[in-house]
Amino acid sequence: GAGVSQSPSNKVTEKGKDVELRCDPISGHTALYWYRQSLGQGLEFLIYFQGNSAPDKSGLPSDRFSAERTGGSVSTLTIQRTQQEDSAVYLCASNPGPSNYGYTFGSGTRLTVV
């Protein structure tokens, strides 16, 4: 597609429920990233996929968070047993790959845990 697409744009969930956030990167981009942005804060790195390599999961805050990328394209970020501190905007970005240093971000999913 023309840009990075994320769905849903907004998600309200009850504490303790699981949620899935979807990211559809720009076609042909081999790198895909998930970041989290709390209100008025910077972007917190979560996970990075590059081609067929094992993902860099070093930013995932707990084992309740996981992500997968199927077929080198669409990615799903799953948060299990959501807590109120998980409330944030979850941003996905993609990049053509090595030697290209600019990310293209999606518009994000605003997650609210009540």
Add this chain to the structure above:
Amino acid sequence: GQSLEQPSEVTAVEGAIVQINCTYQTSGFYGLSWYQQHDGGAPTFLSYNALDGLEETGRFSSFLSRSDSYGYLLLQELQMKDSASYFCAVRVGNFNKFYFGSGTKLNVKP
């Protein structure tokens, strides 16, 4: 780990020049990027510096000093539409992964 410091907020007048500084502490530094984010919008890529010096792109310029672990974004001929948050981000290791600062909110006044 990584540490990036930016001023939280800067105010300037339309038509003026403003400089947003970023200092960083990290191991395995490879480069510094800048992003712009309007309220409610997605961050958009502005620049990437891997080498010391100033790079200019239109009204925006970005500077890096690796020896001082310091960079800045320079915005000239400020316009109202430049009101946004600006984030610096460091590339760590020979991977295409960046860590972001907390952002500087730029307010442009008429």
